[in-house]
Amino acid sequence: MLGQPQQQPAPISADEAFAQSILNVSIFGDDRDKIVAKWNYLQATWGTGKMFYSQSAAPVDITPENVMCRFKAIGYSRMPGKDNKLGLVALNFCRELSAVKPHQQQVVQTLHSLFGSKPNMLVHIDSIKELENKKCQMVIYVEEKLQHAPNESKRILATELSNYLNQASLKPQLNNLGIVEALAHVLPDEDQLKEYLENPPRGVDPRMWRQANSDNPDASKLIPVPMVGFSDLKWRVKCQEQETDTHALYMKKIIVKQECTRKVGTSLTPEEEAMRTKLQNMQAVVSAPTQFKGRLSELLSQMRMQRNQFAANGGAEYAIDKEAEDEMKTFLTMQQRAMEVLSETVNKDMKALDVIIKGLPELRQS
Known part of the structure; x- marks a missing residue:
């Protein structure tokens, strides 16, 4: 009509x-x-x-x-996350790594204030790395000193820490730092892992996903992950290059140590003799009375005089405020953690090197 x-x-x-x-x-x-x-x-x-x-x-x-x-493929990645008791929480930034790395201490101080600025709560940075699309990720954990045992401490559970940081009242302060999300860096439980493996990601053929699950070389440590488009492939190649560079660096250190041990008791090469001469000349310049050694001796004498003066007056030799002391403790704890990670990585590389050495005869025979 x-x-x-x-x-x-x-x-x-x-x-x-x-x-x-x-x-x-x-x-x-x-x-x-x-x-x-x-x-x-x-x-x-x-x-x-x-x-x-x-x-x-x-x-x-x-x-x-x-x-x-x-343009799709399926690869395998290490099982994400760690034990919940380690308390690791991943903070994802919408900024590049070069913009966040110089301000790590500011991030730590802001997070410490969010926890009430309690002296028994210490915020530590476990690692920081680059993500795709000009983003980065910082992994933190928080230690709480025990009141009945000040020399002992425990880590806040990762789930508790992430739930606290995801409160609506704290979102504005985290956004000011560039943090877009806080995720508990924990291993998935059996139900979560089962749901992930049984439901293929969007756009992935279910048959291909099932075949990838059956072809998993180590289902206890690895999970299948889709690689969609050239951007995902490029990012995966970049991550592998970074890991290869890290292994090459530690291998280089191991080889240097082995070379130093091998050359013990042998005569110096012409190149080493030239380097020894340069070092001796530098030591002579530094040790000259009018150069650095004389100035250091003078400074040392002044410090001893001031120390004797403080002792005579009965006053404290040094004084430091509480904030500076906390910053020094935080810095030293970070350095200790870095040394632990370095030692752990070297031990893993040594084990991998042993496997390579043991497998060389079999490769030569084949």
């Missing part, structure tokens, strides 16, 4: 629109629609572009996550 508004077509879902743009293109009403459908199919396989299928509908944006994208 005249005067009645035309009925608008019911909106369809994104998946239905994606299927229509490949199977049912109706723009021109002739053979050109088949050409457009083939073009849409080609765009879907490479994972980018826009697909048009109707004059009255908006185009469909194509992403690499669509089911028809061919």
Whole structure:
């Protein structure tokens, strides 16, 4: 009837629109629609572009996550997270690593204030690394000194720490630091792992996902992860290059130590003799009475005089405020943690080197 508004077509879902743009293109009403459908199919396989299928509908944006994208693969990564008792919480920043790294102490102080600035609560940085898309991640943990045993401390559980930081009242202060989320860095439980393995990610063929689960070389330590598009592949290659550089650095240190041990008792090479001569000349310059050694002796004499003066007056030799003392303790704790991580990494590399040495005869025979 005249005067009645035309009925608008019911909106369809994104998946239905994606299927229509490949199977049912109706723009021109002739053979050109088949050409457009083939073009849409080609765009879907490479994972980018826009697909048009109707004059009255908006185009469909194509992403690499669509089911028809061919640039996909499945790799394996180490099981994420650590024991909840270690208290590790990952803070994801929406800033680059170069912008966050110089202000680590400011982040620690701000977090300490969020915990009430309690003297028995210490915030530590476990690690900081770069993420994709110009972001970075800082892993922290918090130690609480026990009141009945001041020399002992315990770590706050990772789940408790993340729940505290995710409170709505603390969000503005975290956002001022560039922190967009705080996640407990813990191992997934059996139910979470089962749900992840049984449900393939969006755009991944379920058959491919099941095959990846069955081909897992070590299901207790590794999990399958999808790599969608060239950006994910590039990021994975970058992470592998960083790990390779780290291993190469420690291997270099091991080789240097081995070379020093091997050359014990042998005569110096011409290059080493030239370096010894340069070092002796430098030592002669430093040890000259009018140079650095004389100035250091003078400073040492003044310090001894001041020390004797303080002792005679019965006053304290040194005085330091509480904030500076806490900062020094925090810094020394961070250094101790770094040395522990370095020692752990060297031990792991030594074990890997032993495996390589033991496997060399078998490789030579094969």
